[in-house]
Amino acid sequence: NAKYICFGVQPLIAYYIAKDAEIKSMRIILSCKHNNLPPEAIRERVRKLYV
Incomplete structure (x- = not known):
């Protein structure tokens, strides 16, 4: 709801x-990159962002 309040x-x-x-x-992505996980595994772990 805060999306519509000015x-x-x-x-x-x-x-x-x-x-x-x-x-x-970003922390999740960097941690996965540091541990050499494949991109598919990174996508599974990343949260959906508020848009």
């Missing part, structure tokens, strides 16, 4: 949560 604290919180999820996804 003013207030909700957009800031939604932005923070989205960035946090993005950082977690």
Whole structure:
């Protein structure tokens, strides 16, 4: 719902949560790359991002 609210604290919180999820996804990807996992395994482990 914060996606449709223009003013207030909700957009800031939604932005923070989205960035946090993005950082977690990057950590998962880098960890998988470091352990030489195939791209298919990486795709299975990465979370869906808020768009």
